[in-house]
Amino acid sequence: DAGVIQSPRHEVTEMGQEVTLRCKPISGHDYLFWYRQTMMRGLELLIYFNNNVPIDDSGMPEDRFSAKMPNASFSTLKIQPSEPRDSAVYFCASSRQGVTEAFFGQGTRLTVV
């Protein structure tokens, strides 16, 4: 059974450019989470979806960040315009009701120069 798949694994972009991170959750999972990991703030939840519907986006740092889940097997996290302080590792995770733990993808390391 495939795990959570994220792409790209690494992204280097220039300040001001649009960045799109992609995630395919585990089949059958109905919760999807986007987390961000930085040295200063550690691992923090940005947004999560249940059955493709955004439930809580209170962790999204500002309007430059947006996330969508058009169907049960795909989600995107977009940053427009990107800034150097957005440099971090972005993790996608999925879970389902009745399963207590979340399973994480391998992360996307974003560097904004």
Add this chain to the structure above:
Amino acid sequence: AQKVTQAQTEISVVEKEDVTLDCVYETRDTTYYLFWYKQPPSGELVFLIRRNSFDEQNEISGRYSWNFQKSTSSFNFTITASQVVDSAVYFCASGGAVGGTSYGKLTFGQGTILTVHP
């Protein structure tokens, strides 16, 4: 709101030593789950163990064991006979429950860097 504190920033041990990683949590939820995740140098987050708030029985799974004490809000994790491959960052996390089960919305501690020397 939940809060997880891992007071140990870094731990260094020699192979075959036992090592305990400390975790203290704060939550207002009456039902909650506690987790340990491992992040090896390759960067992925690997689920290790979980415990729910209504079961304080401590368990052992291979070289891993955990000690959950609600009275002190602690959820400590022990690796017995550590190995070099155990070198990683270990995260303690808590999650609320809906309908009796967790669903992955986690609050993480800051992590403990474990280095196991040969």
